Amino acid sequence: MTTVVKSRGTVTIDVESCKGCELCIPACPPAVLTMSGPVNKRGYHYPELHPGCTGCAACLMVCPDYCFEVFRFQTPVEHEVPS
């Protein structure tokens, strides 16, 4: 079974600047950010984005390392994900 998840927005993440504080994870209203398994050059886990972003910019506003830039799509992008 698959479900269609719409992304109204997306983000870019400056992975190498991240210090792994995890403040963005609970800040994300649709909860589509998770921490990575691998680590960056400085040894920190970093956030990864899954389908379902709304482009609300909550992650950007709580990130102390200014890692995020937020974008909104003119037409939402659809992803098929296993449910």
Place this chain on the structure above:
Amino acid sequence: MSTIPLGPVLDTAHAPGDGARVVEPKTPALLLTNHHHLCPGCGEPLAVRAIAEALEDLGLVDTAVCALGIGCYTSFGATVDVDLVQCLHGRAPSVATGVKRMLPDATVFTLQGDGDMVNEGLQEVLHTAARGESLTAVLVNNGVFGETGGHMTATSVLGQRTKNTIEGRDAEYHGYPILIGDLIAQLEGAAYVARGSVHNAGAVARTTKMVRRAFEAQRRREGFSFVEILTMCPTGWFIPTGEGPDYLASTLGEVHIMGELKADGQIRTTEELHAENVRKAAELDAQLARGGLED
């Protein structure tokens, strides 16, 4: 909590193409780099960002002069593109007074921590406020001396754990905290006094508006404007970075009540601020649920 099933990890290394636009607030151009040496989970970079955003929004970048105190945030002097004077510990309001009197058209603000402003230089900020100098003082308040080892400051709340209050601040031994915002609001020379926080996205948005209103008060030469910003210090509080925001809200945030303590000539009581906070939190939750923080 959302019930969206987690799909594959998306590409976030590259900006999307033509079909997308950047969402405000963008990272301010005043922040020359996103590299800094502050600890993971620190709230001070968010306060710096709020100031940079307010300056850019109001078009005050070219006239801005910062009188910078001593603390962890001092390192931002090298990476934020604003003219600045580095001051002795606690003396920023007096230096800012000198700058403002010589350059009345400049937008002068201080950036100080709680150790700098409330411990080392309490009289400086009180006299500057009482004189009604048309400048803005910004306080980043986390209740510890972060840079010099993590001991308590005059704003540490009762029960707060720091390096030298391991069992929590005890009123009988350490005395009571100073609520600097409430103190300044009582002074005739203070035109605008507000207390914000950076413990969640809504609070950051609200705090940025407070900084903007403080600069506007300065531009109208109404008198002294003051914004206190509660920030996380997980290192100084001995907690995991992810618990910082909740700890802030439940300890400092319960004593240093957030809101506009003095605006438009009106001083607000703690009860009024509490009621306002509850209403605003509900509004912001509704806004986030609709999928955006845009006005």
